[in-house]
Amino acid sequence: MRSGATWAVELDGFGKTYRAGWGGRTVHAVETLSLRLPAGQVLGLLGPNGSGKSTTLKALAGLLQPSAGSCRIFGEPAGSDAARARIGYLPESVRFATHQTGREFLRYCAGLSSLTDVQAEPRIEAVLAWTGLGDAAGRRIASYSKGMRQRLGLAQAVLHEPQIVLLDEPTSGLDPEGRLAVVRLIRELAAQGRTVVFTSHLLAQAEDVCDRLAMLGKGRLLASGTVGELLGTFERAPVATSRLEKIYLERLHALS
Numbered sequence: 001m002r003s004g005a006t007w008a009v010e011l012d013g014f015g016k017t018y019r020a021g022w023g024g025r026t027v028h029a030v031e032t033l034s035l036r037l038p039a040g041q042v043l044g045l046l047g048p049n050g051s052g053k054s055t056t057l058k059a060l061a062g063l064l065q066p067s068a069g070s071c072r073i074f075g076e077p078a079g080s081d082a083a084r085a086r087i088g089y090l091p092e093s094v095r096f097a098t099h100q101t102g103r104e105f106l107r108y109c110a111g112l113s114s115l116t117d118v119q120a121e122p123r124i125e126a127v128l129a130w131t132g133l134g135d136a137a138g139r140r141i142a143s144y145s146k147g148m149r150q151r152l153g154l155a156q157a158v159l160h161e162p163q164i165v166l167l168d169e170p171t172s173g174l175d176p177e178g179r180l181a182v183v184r185l186i187r188e189l190a191a192q193g194r195t196v197v198f199t200s201h202l203l204a205q206a207e208d209v210c211d212r213l214a215m216l217g218k219g220r221l222l223a224s225g226t227v228g229e230l231l232g233t234f235e236r237a238p239v240a241t242s243r244l245e246k247i248y249l250e251r252l253h254a255l256s
């Protein structure tokens with residue numbers, strides 16, 4: 001990207017420090033993280049538990065203030081009205097009111113955004129269809145599987161047609177079929193020209209769907225670059241097996 005151009009996502013020396021417990025120790029969740037993502041690309045933020053992935057995503061969503069550095073969305077400070085209007089966010093775990101139906105939940109979410117009722121209804125039907133929840137839209141969320149709840153969470157994240165979609169562990173806890181469904185939806189978001197940042201601790205999934213990867217470890221950036229650049233730096237070992245059924249291949253991919 002030419003210099004001076006606006007990045008979709010820009011972290012510049014971002015750091016977040018938490019104080020754990022009453023007068024407790026200081027936790028440096030993320031330190032001096034700098035990253036830039038052009039519009040229309042998919043970034044996988046990878047790392048083990050506790051490496052700072054969720055903290056970074058929350059800062060981009062404007063849900064927490066940086067302790068150091070800055071987070072910008074299309075040049076606007078994360079958390080500003082201008083930045084918020086351009087992002088959709090799927091938290092790591094969504095707390096649904098499970099007595100609501102999927103459609104009622106999305107109507108509630110639309111009410112929290114700037115969508116008018118007239119704008120909201122066709123959008124709700126469109127995201128229900130997109131996530132394959134059209135037939136279940138009138139059922140209580142209590143009856144939804146984990147995969148269906150995750151797709152409903154994705155539906156609320158894109159309801160207002162944001163340019164940037166932030167997804168925290170969107171495939172966590174899903175079976176191979178559920179994971180593939182979510183990966184397919186992320187691909188479709190990218191095909192629509194949206195910028196996507198998602199966190200995962202599974203490299204295999206990120207490799208399939210991302211343009212760029214950033215690896216975090218203990219709150220620090222270990223490596224970042226295009227998938228080709230980064231995966232070329234890891235050692236790979238070929239494994240020969242007899243023909244495996246699709247389900248076992250998917251399980252193997254999920255382990256890597």
Ligand SMILES: Nc1ncnc2c1ncn2[C@@H]1O[C@H](COP(=O)(O)OP(=O)(O)OP(=O)(O)O)[C@@H](O)[C@H]1O
Nearest residue numbers: 018019020027029048049050051052053054055056
């Ligand atoms: N509200 C908080 N108060 C204190 N410490 C926190 C808080 N939130 C996160 N942390 C700590 O900050 C560090 C980074 O946490 P974060 O949730 O960002 O990591 P993560 O990579 O998303 O992990 P996971 O995959 O388990 O969600 C961890 O040590 C975590 O315990």
